[in-house]
Amino acid sequence: MPKLGMEPIRRAALVKATIAEVGDAGSLDVSVSRIAKRAGMSSALAHHYFGGKDQIFLAAMRHTLTVYGAEVRGALVMADGPRSRVEAIIRAGFSNTNFRADVIAAWLNFYVMARTSDEAHRLLTVYQKRLHSNLQHGLRPLIGARAGAVAARMAALIDGIYLRQALSRDAVDGAEASAQVIAALDKEIGQ
Amino acid sequence: MPKLGMEPIRRAALVKATIAEVGDAGSLDVSVSRIAKRAGMSSALAHHYFGGKDQIFLAAMRHTLTVYGAEVRGALVMADGPRSRVEAIIRAGFSNTNFRADVIAAWLNFYVMARTSDEAHRLLTVYQKRLHSNLQHGLRPLIGARAGAVAARMAALIDGIYLRQALSRDAVDGAEASAQVIAALDKEIGQ
């Protein structure tokens, strides 16, 4: 069986399975066995590759942040003009890849994890800083010095809408969510 | 020892201890034994009064919601005029009783719990509905038909700022948080 070079494949499978499992369970209270089973391997192998449960979760978290980050960058290169850049940042957060029930559940639980894990805390802080920085950068040409404060509010609003969706059990609607935030944006920048 | 009427005292102590313990641990991953110990009794007694771990958490949740609800009502009777009412609702959410590290941690974890517990889900839905309804009611005289949509955004913003504080490990600042939301309110209603 040992086809060489299994490691990256196994790791990816475990990360994917972790997100799915956390999404299903709704909490971080999922056993390594279950994750491993979903990923099609034994729990021992999961430990072999990741060293421990925390490492598995952190890897899953890094992955969601990486995907999100990539999506934002991708959207930004397509945007022309500051206003369009800000909208791109907003829409990226509510894209079909990020704004899914299981991913949202994972985010929520990462917030819980960040209260006890330094590494999780660090990662989420990076995300928040980046979101704020991106928004501020896009807003500055539009509203100058107010950009910092407005960016903070927009970021909080985005997170808040995320949180609502985490509670909602209905299907999520990224377009509707984006529209909400953009409406607030319009008010903040005066149309 | 059986001084009659211990039950309500014990229950209250357990609820308080639960919030504190969840705040310390940062997650719902706290054993009944620890909660009971902090409340000054055996774990068996905790089970005796509440029946199970979930019941204890739900009671703690109901308590925080009750306190929050009372505070909002109290602030509303003091307010004169719609604008003042809306501000009162906002400030109540960030009051010293509600905007505390352990309480915020509890809220966050209740959101996680709501993904698996129907009763927790119900309670949080009640909170969200009530918050939205209160805001909408206060906003209607100010902006008419737009009140519903704006209330939704304000509610999400409040939750979002809460979430930020859940991540922050510094001391929380309710006044600053209120100011943020009120600034957004000003923009929404046009000064």
Place this chain on the structure above:
DNA sequence: GGTTTTTGATTGACTCGTCAATCAATAAAA
């Protein structure tokens, strides 16, 4: 008032299950 009975309060010890982590062993490349 004194005795007995009842009942709420309380706990230590125990059961049962779960889970993270480890290890020894096997199999297939290189």
Place this chain on the structure above:
DNA sequence: TTTTATTGATTGACGAGTCAATCAAAAACC
């Protein structure tokens, strides 16, 4: 044969929930 892949079995810890037993106030009774 050395390295990589892989797993079944095992261990050690921990936690929820149960139970039988104890303790002491209070109520009922004489």
